[in-house]
Amino acid sequence: MKQAKEYDPKAIEEKWQAVWQKEGLFRVSEEKGREKFYLLEMFPYPSGKIHMGHVRNYSIGDVIARYKSMRGLNVLHPMGWDAFGMPAENAAIQHGVHPAVWTRENIASMKKQLKRLGFGYDWDREIATCDVDYYGWEQWIFLKMYERGLVYRKSAPVNYCRQCRTVLANEQVEDGRCWRCSEEVVQNELTQWFFAITRYADELYEYTSKLPGWPDRVLTMQRNWIGKSYGVEVDFPLEKSNSLTIFTTRPDTLYGVTFMVLAPEHPLAVTLPLGTPYEKEVLTFVEKARTQDRSFRADLALKKEGVFTGAYAVNPLTEQKVPIFVSNFVLAQYGTGAIMAVPGHDQRDFEFAREFDLSIILTISPEGGLDPAAMEHAYEGDGTMVNSGIFNGMNNRNAVPAILDYLEARHIGRRTVNYRLKDWGVSRQRYWGTPIPIIYCDECGVVPVPYEDLPVVLPLDARVEMVGKSPLADHPEFSRVDCPKCGKKARRETDTMDTFVESSWYFLRYACPHHNEAPLDREKVDYWMPVDQYIGGVEHAVLHLLYSRFFNRIMHELGFVGVREPFENLLTQGMVIKDGAKMSKSKGNVVDPDYLIERFGADTARLFCLFASPPEKDLEWSDKGVEGSSRFLQRLWRLVMERAEELAKVEPAIVMESADGEVSRLLHVVHKTIKKVTEDVERFHLNTAIAAAMELVNSIHKFLEAGRTDREGMQALRGAIDHLILLVAPFCPHITQELWTALGHEGLLVGCPWPVPEEAYVREEVVTVAVQVNGKLRDTVEVERDMDETALKSLILSLERVQRHLADRRIRKVIVVPNKLVNLVA
Ligand SMILES: [Zn+2]
Ligand SMILES: [Zn+2]
Numbered sequence: 001m002k003q004a005k006e007y008d009p010k011a012i013e014e015k016w017q018a019v020w021q022k023e024g025l026f027r028v029s030e031e032k033g034r035e036k037f038y039l040l041e042m043f044p045y046p047s048g049k050i051h052m053g054h055v056r057n058y059s060i061g062d063v064i065a066r067y068k069s070m071r072g073l074n075v076l077h078p079m080g081w082d083a084f085g086m087p088a089e090n091a092a093i094q095h096g097v098h099p100a101v102w103t104r105e106n107i108a109s110m111k112k113q114l115k116r117l118g119f120g121y122d123w124d125r126e127i128a129t130c131d132v133d134y135y136g137w138e139q140w141i142f143l144k145m146y147e148r149g150l151v152y153r154k155s156a157p158v159n160y161c162r163q164c165r166t167v168l169a170n171e172q173v174e175d176g177r178c179w180r181c182s183e184e185v186v187q188n189e190l191t192q193w194f195f196a197i198t199r200y201a202d203e204l205y206e207y208t209s210k211l212p213g214w215p216d217r218v219l220t221m222q223r224n225w226i227g228k229s230y231g232v233e234v235d236f237p238l239e240k241s242n243s244l245t246i247f248t249t250r251p252d253t254l255y256g257v258t259f260m261v262l263a264p265e266h267p268l269a270v271t272l273p274l275g276t277p278y279e280k281e282v283l284t285f286v287e288k289a290r291t292q293d294r295s296f297r298a299d300l301a302l303k304k305e306g307v308f309t310g311a312y313a314v315n316p317l318t319e320q321k322v323p324i325f326v327s328n329f330v331l332a333q334y335g336t337g338a339i340m341a342v343p344g345h346d347q348r349d350f351e352f353a354r355e356f357d358l359s360i361i362l363t364i365s366p367e368g369g370l371d372p373a374a375m376e377h378a379y380e381g382d383g384t385m386v387n388s389g390i391f392n393g394m395n396n397r398n399a400v401p402a403i404l405d406y407l408e409a410r411h412i413g414r415r416t417v418n419y420r421l422k423d424w425g426v427s428r429q430r431y432w433g434t435p436i437p438i439i440y441c442d443e444c445g446v447v448p449v450p451y452e453d454l455p456v457v458l459p460l461d462a463r464v465e466m467v468g469k470s471p472l473a474d475h476p477e478f479s480r481v482d483c484p485k486c487g488k489k490a491r492r493e494t495d496t497m498d499t500f501v502e503s504s505w506y507f508l509r510y511a512c513p514h515h516n517e518a519p520l521d522r523e524k525v526d527y528w529m530p531v532d533q534y535i536g537g538v539e540h541a542v543l544h545l546l547y548s549r550f551f552n553r554i555m556h557e558l559g560f561v562g563v564r565e566p567f568e569n570l571l572t573q574g575m576v577i578k579d580g581a582k583m584s585k586s587k588g589n590v591v592d593p594d595y596l597i598e599r600f601g602a603d604t605a606r607l608f609c610l611f612a613s614p615p616e617k618d619l620e621w622s623d624k625g626v627e628g629s630s631r632f633l634q635r636l637w638r639l640v641m642e643r644a645e646e647l648a649k650v651e652p653a654i655v656m657e658s659a660d661g662e663v664s665r666l667l668h669v670v671h672k673t674i675k676k677v678t679e680d681v682e683r684f685h686l687n688t689a690i691a692a693a694m695e696l697v698n699s700i701h702k703f704l705e706a707g708r709t710d711r712e713g714m715q716a717l718r719g720a721i722d723h724l725i726l727l728v729a730p731f732c733p734h735i736t737q738e739l740w741t742a743l744g745h746e747g748l749l750v751g752c753p754w755p756v757p758e759e760a761y762v763r764e765e766v767v768t769v770a771v772q773v774n775g776k777l778r779d780t781v782e783v784e785r786d787m788d789e790t791a792l793k794s795l796i797l798s799l800e801r802v803q804r805h806l807a808d809r810r811i812r813k814v815i816v817v818p819n820k821l822v823n824l825v826a
Helices: 009-023 054-071 086-096 098-117 132-147 197-210 216-226 249-256 269-271 280-289 347-356 396-408 521-529 543-557 593-600 601-610 625-643 644-648 661-680 686-705 711-728 733-742 789-797 800-806
Strands: 038-043 072-078 151-163 166-168 185-195 229-239 243-248 259-262 306-314 319-327 339-342 413-418 439-442 445-448 480-482 489-492 533-537 569-575 577-578 766-773 777-782 813-817 821-826
Touching: 009 601, 009 733, 038 054, 054 072, 054 132, 054 533, 054 577, 054 593, 054 601, 054 661, 086 098, 086 396, 098 249, 098 569, 098 593, 132 151, 132 445, 132 543, 132 593, 166 185, 185 319, 197 216, 216 569, 229 259, 229 396, 243 249, 243 259, 243 480, 243 711, 249 396, 259 347, 269 280, 280 306, 280 319, 306 347, 319 347, 396 413, 413 543, 489 601, 533 813, 543 789, 593 625, 593 686, 601 625, 601 733, 601 800, 625 686, 625 711, 625 733, 644 711, 644 733, 661 686, 661 711, 661 777, 766 800, 777 789, 777 800, 789 813, 789 821
Parallel strands: 038 072, 038 533, 259 319, 533 569, 766 821
Antiparallel strands: 151 166, 151 185, 229 243, 229 306, 229 413, 259 339, 306 319, 439 445, 439 489, 480 489, 766 777, 813 821
């Protein structure tokens, strides 16, 4: 056997990447009548270097893209950059480099890395959200939303990070801390812009049951975030002013309301105590509680602090006076910002009642009853209604609709639906973002920038420093502007938009990235949308995916997209972990993909990520795993290259009429492997697909040992090797292309049709049939699949063990379950 040349990943990878680029292999356009497949991975933030999480996410995507291309689909596989955001600004502050320069340099180096991994993107569609071509259209969309009342301005308490000196969205607060820098978050009052996402709360909620291609886990997280609950709003008359309205999901406890509690932010919290002896104490308390972090206040273990307002409401059902308190445990963001307290049946209310010595009335009694004075916890279970007027004696759950009817008939309350979802505050006091296209005029008030004056370009000469407001506020040429309405001196909004706005519609813009008459080109968008497969981290299960669903609806209503939901199928891949923890700089357990590529090559890096675990599970880094992947590719290389010249002269065949013995066995394995790999790729079981290909390599080696150098044998060998290469191609595109070419094929693998198995070969040729006598297992026999029944019967009757068990008894009946079982009834 002749010595084959060594496997040199670097040389062959660079060679084929250059070919792909030259041929524009992944460049696509709309082809009417040809089925499309839009494959999208979440675009990266240009931090400067790709990490193993990216390698994994994009390797999964690339397998699917190449596979779908081989299946003949017109595959859109774009890539771009979520390029606005705080790290660029932080780099500017720390290293004195302009965010624009920093971002561009990072994009260039990451793009090089992605190319070096052999990912097949249509780079002609590359988007960087910091390009004015992109964010200018975002301003246009903002103005359209403003026209429709979907954007509004209000003063609201906001999460504020003193370290980053910026407002944070609720989603950016993790356990009361800033998601970026972990500084404790405080509350500030600020006038800002909001997107009215709550108007879509019900639809966004209801559609979660119409997304069968999404993981249940993500749908549950979205549902919980939107937080739809059915309940009732009840009006409690006040002594002084009109009434205090609360929302409750538990009308069956209304008769047990013994006090009420306001959030410190509730307007009545400061007006009720005015002129009473409690005024000063309440105002001091409200001031203090308002700056406390919300998630801290929502903590159930929090010590309940509160003050009496001096005012009373009337329980509309019992007509009893109930005192009104202000407490930090009620949040303005939920319901009406006021609650009715039922200490008998709510643990939080119970603790507050004990602390302030308030009365406890039970309205639901468990079997055997309860003594309120002896209770150590609220009773939160079901039971029989007591102390509840005409509802006494009913089961509490059955009483709910009756109480709701009663409240509505007397105009005391209304059935209602409540959502946990709040409107999306998008103002950021930051520089590196999309300027909000609004002008403030002393005469005219809020004036939207006229469409013809768009885009509002982010000036590149702003001084970026760590200050409490946007650097744009210190940029007179930017902030000073003439009012478009009256012409008098006015000033621009100097806040920029939350970067989550950019990532909420980029998937639409990929369909028409160079369109310059509108944000989107309807015809192109309609060809490509919806995204057939979206792939990204589960950490985006709530914010990014919910905002994108919201934005897609807006673009649908503006007439730019035909579909209501943007993502047909979603795959959320697991994390990459090392030594038991997620890879992160702070933990010092980061593996640099560059090292992996330099040492082993891109194909090994890809193969390791895909083989080590199924996509949705966490991937544990292992040096052994990487070496194993590398060894497999070496083995594949030698298998082909050691006999490439010889094989190149043979016609491949995987279907043969007269195949026998080893040849037949090999052909069956080939077809079964095609079937297995196809099914596994379709289900994203990429690791088991690779395992099946590795098995095929073993089978080919076994075949070689049999020494079948006859014409049939060589044709089958060539057929098996050709198909092995086709099956591995989406996973390891470089080595397979090199081997394919070495075998004398012309053309690129992405253009080759994906193999289809022959059913006749996929089935096992031999089956094991159980032989029973009077229902008892007596023997098993290996027979040809689908053997003729008469032949099968006579074969079984000729078996010695069967004869022994029959012992001359007469056979009355023979029951045959084809390919499985023969039962002789004697
Ligand atoms: Zn921070
Ligand atoms: Zn004006």
